Amino acid sequence: MSWQDEYKSKITTPNEAVSHIKSGDKVVLALATGEPFPIIEALINHRDNYSDVEVISMLSMGKSDWANPENKGHFYYNCFFATGANRAAIARGEADFTTIYFFEVPKYFEEELHPNVMLVQLSPPDSNGYCSFGTAVDFTKPTAENADIIIAQINKNMPRTMGDSFIHISKLDYICEIDTPLPELPDVPIGDTEKAIGQNIASLIKDGDTLQLGIGAIPNAVLSCLHDKKNLGIHSEMISDGVVDLINEGVINNSKKSINKNKSVVGFVMGSKKVYDFVNDNPTIEMRSIDYVNNPAVIMQNDNMVAINSCLQVDLLGQVVSDSIGLNQFSGIGGQVDFVRGANMSKGGRAIMAMPSTAQKGTVSRIVPFINEGSAVSTTRNDVDYIVTEYGIAKLHGKTFRQRARALIEISHPDFKPALISEYERRFNEPFAV
Ligand code: COA
Numbered sequence: 001m002s003w004q005d006e007y008k009s010k011i012t013t014p015n016e017a018v019s020h021i022k023s024g025d026k027v028v029l030a031l032a033t034g035e036p037f038p039i040i041e042a043l044i045n046h047r048d049n050y051s052d053v054e055v056i057s058m059l060s061m062g063k064s065d066w067a068n069p070e071n072k073g074h075f076y077y078n079c080f081f082a083t084g085a086n087r088a089a090i091a092r093g094e095a096d097f098t099t100i101y102f103f104e105v106p107k108y109f110e111e112e113l114h115p116n117v118m119l120v121q122l123s124p125p126d127s128n129g130y131c132s133f134g135t136a137v138d139f140t141k142p143t144a145e146n147a148d149i150i151i152a153q154i155n156k157n158m159p160r161t162m163g164d165s166f167i168h169i170s171k172l173d174y175i176c177e178i179d180t181p182l183p184e185l186p187d188v189p190i191g192d193t194e195k196a197i198g199q200n201i202a203s204l205i206k207d208g209d210t211l212q213l214g215i216g217a218i219p220n221a222v223l224s225c226l227h228d229k230k231n232l233g234i235h236s237e238m239i240s241d242g243v244v245d246l247i248n249e250g251v252i253n254n255s256k257k258s259i260n261k262n263k264s265v266v267g268f269v270m271g272s273k274k275v276y277d278f279v280n281d282n283p284t285i286e287m288r289s290i291d292y293v294n295n296p297a298v299i300m301q302n303d304n305m306v307a308i309n310s311c312l313q314v315d316l317l318g319q320v321v322s323d324s325i326g327l328n329q330f331s332g333i334g335g336q337v338d339f340v341r342g343a344n345m346s347k348g349g350r351a352i353m354a355m356p357s358t359a360q361k362g363t364v365s366r367i368v369p370f371i372n373e374g375s376a377v378s379t380t381r382n383d384v385d386y387i388v389t390e391y392g393i394a395k396l397h398g399k400t401f402r403q404r405a406r407a408l409i410e411i412s413h414p415d416f417k418p419a420l421i422s423e424y425e426r427r428f429n430e431p432f433a434v
Pocket of ligand 1: 213214215216217218237238309310311312313322323325330331332333334335336359360361364365366
């Protein structure tokens with residue numbers, strides 16, 4: 001049978017495809033822009049056919065209503081990255097949360113969790129019958145390769161990305177041809193605070209550095225300050241719209257990378273149609289799975305690797321909280337620590353953690369004597385390198401307790417400085433102004 005005939009024989013509807021899922025199965029959703037929403041909707045609509053189906057997602061851009069009362073007993077939701085759609089359910093104990101370094105997820109699934117069904121979204125097949133995982137290669141591709149059943153939405157709007165991003169149609173079990181637009185991130189305006197943070201971070205970036213950029217408004221603010229740099233590279237869990245102009249201008253050309261020279265190495269893509277169109281059929285974008293992209297032992301092989309991530313709170317010793325606010329799980333560890341460690345181990349590398357100096361409309365300081373009760377340390381005081389706010393840069397790596405506290409107080413918001421100085425004087429038994 002030709003691959004074309006085999007492909008046709010697998011075409012079905014979402015309703016028929018999900019009828020092959022059984023009670024007790026462990027179903028994994030592709031990441032973010034790779035989620036096949038029509039298939040997910042069919043699964044939810046057929047809830048009465050199942051009991052105890054475990055649904056596993058990392059960062060999801062969907063409704064995440066697996067834990068809603070009508071789904072109780074039918075689905076059990078195991079979430080690896082909280083969002084606005086599932087935070088409340090996790091806090092109420094109706095959904096579970098798993099925390100694990102992102103680069104370890106494929107190994108953890110293969111060796112411990114053993115999910116058996118994968119729901120993905122792929123580009124249409126090329127002339128040899130290979131579909132691309134498009135914007136979501138990350139943990140999606142290795143997990144699909146180990147699943148017993150792959151149900152795929154084939155979508156003309158899914159870019160055909162290059163790199164280690166392909167799967168042959170013979171590996172797919174059920175195919176649903178549905179052309180839906182990819183979900184897009186809202187355009188987050190860059191305010192004065194983010195602009196100042198971006199400029200501070202840009203002062204730490206040298207020509208020829210290789211960059212990782214995390215999630216949120218700050219990475220885009222940083223990129224907007226890099227137009228006068230030269231020969232930058234990308235080795236990043238994700239990319240968004242901010243890199244497109246810099247690549248087109250030649251600021252990012254990957255020419256100085258120690259590995260994967262001339263290619264931007266990326267795990268997933270999340271932004272607007274601008275970046276989705278840019279990565280389509282683009283041989284300079286090398287999509288790789290997360291056990292490669294986020295592996296600290298790989299990251300460190302690039303000299304001058306700079307990791308840029310955001311956080312929520314930092315205590316005076318440099319313990320960084322990035323994914324929880326008290327006992328509330330706000331997001332997830334993602335690849336933050338993977339990249340902090342990889343960058344710290346890289347020759348000439350730097351790990352930068354950025355945050356506005358305050359939160360909650362200026363009512364709370366993010367630099368605090370003690371982290372909130374219940375909050376979890378994401379990046380430890382041993383791993384932390386630079387902390388950046390709109391007020392400046394604190395270099396913490398290898399510094400004493402006193403030096404750390406001083407450097408952090410210097411970049412705190414003026415409204416909260418007096419209280420932090422009092423804490424410094426109490427803790428270290430010396431006047432701050434020495
Ligand atoms: N106390 C109380 N509330 C706080 C707070 C604190 N210390 N810090 C932040 N908040 C509130 C903010 O006020 C804001 O709420 P609002 O919108 O109602 O004002 C909300 O929490 C989000 O804060 P913000 O700083 O705007 O978050 P962000 O969208 O920029 O995301 C992280 C920042 C840290 C959550 C995000 O980068 C993350 O999840 N990081 C971990 C994963 C990671 O780094 N991955 C890297 C590879 S992609």
